[in-house]
Amino acid sequence: xxxxxxxxxxxxxxxxxITISCTGTSSDVxxxxxxxxxxxxxxxxxxxxxxxxxxxxxxxxxxxxGSKSGNTASLTISGLQAExxxxxxxxxxxxxxxLVFGGGTKLTVL
Amino acid sequence: xxxxxxxxPALVKPTQTLTLTCTFSGFSLSTSGMxxxxxxxxxxxxxxxxxxxxxxxxxYYSTSLKTRLTISxxxxxxxxxxxxxxxxxxxxxxxxxxxxxxxGGSCYLPDYWGQGTLVTxxx
Numbered sequence: 001x002x003x004x005x006x007x008x009x010x011x012x013x014x015x016x017x018i019t020i021s022c023t024g025t026s027s028d029v030x031x032x033x034x035x036x037x038x039x040x041x042x043x044x045x046x047x048x049x050x051x052x053x054x055x056x057x058x059x060x061x062x063x064x065x066g067s068k069s070g071n072t073a074s075l076t077i078s079g080l081q082a083e084x085x086x087x088x089x090x091x092x093x094x095x096x097x098x099l100v101f102g103g104g105t106k107l108t109v110l
Numbered sequence: 111x112x113x114x115x116x117x118x119p120a121l122v123k124p125t126q127t128l129t130l131t132c133t134f135s136g137f138s139l140s141t142s143g144m145x146x147x148x149x150x151x152x153x154x155x156x157x158x159x160x161x162x163x164x165x166x167x168x169x170y171y172s173t174s175l176k177t178r179l180t181i182s183x184x185x186x187x188x189x190x191x192x193x194x195x196x197x198x199x200x201x202x203x204x205x206x207x208x209x210x211x212x213x214g215g216s217c218y219l220p221d222y223w224g225q226g227t228l229v230t231x232x233x
Contacts, residue, residue, distance in 0.1 A: 099159040100159060
């Protein structure tokens with residue numbers, strides 16, 4: 001199972017919006033609405049920000065939103081804040097009943 | 111309150127077998143819909159999903175590592191054990207266990223993670 005494809009890095013200024021893409025295949029991202037997004041700060045465990053493509057866990061800011069079109073899922077963060085600077089990973093369920101992660105995207109808040 | 115904690119050796123030699131234990135609380139792996147995953151992350155690199163076990167003792171493995179991995183559970187102790195054979199320096203990573211939620215019988219959402227344990231493979 002190949003890793004999902006994410007841009008290596010994205011950046012934005014405080015207050016701006018950014019979008020991170022996550023491209024897979026019809027056997028994972030495109031085949032199921034089981035796409036999740038994780039935020040990971042250095043030295044910390046990942047935390048789920050979005051699940052089921054677009055749902056937010058309790059306590060997650062509504063500045064985080066998710067969507068999907070075909071084999072590509074997207075995470076949008078609006079109103080960028082310094083605390084959003086972190087690594088972001090997408091994840092998807094697959095046709096083999098396994099999970100696959102993306103290669104990760106480093107978000108820099110300028 | 112859901113918590114998970116990984117334990118195991120910090121250092122293993124090449125060719126040895128690694129055994130990691132995930133001890134959890136706040137949920138039961140005998141409850142329908144509950145699963146536990148193992149995920150690793152080499153220093154400075156991406157997350158990699160390794161294996162999963164569900165409430166019904168069904169087990170799933172990464173295709174690329176399937177021949178080296180074994181996952182098992184002890185429901186009475188609230189523990190999940192992962193073994194990985196023939197360790198190599200490229201297996202140096204932080205290993206995480208995570209409670210994984212399911213929908214329609216499919217385990218798909220690692221929602222609570224342990225803090226991770228760094229395993230270094232070196233002679």
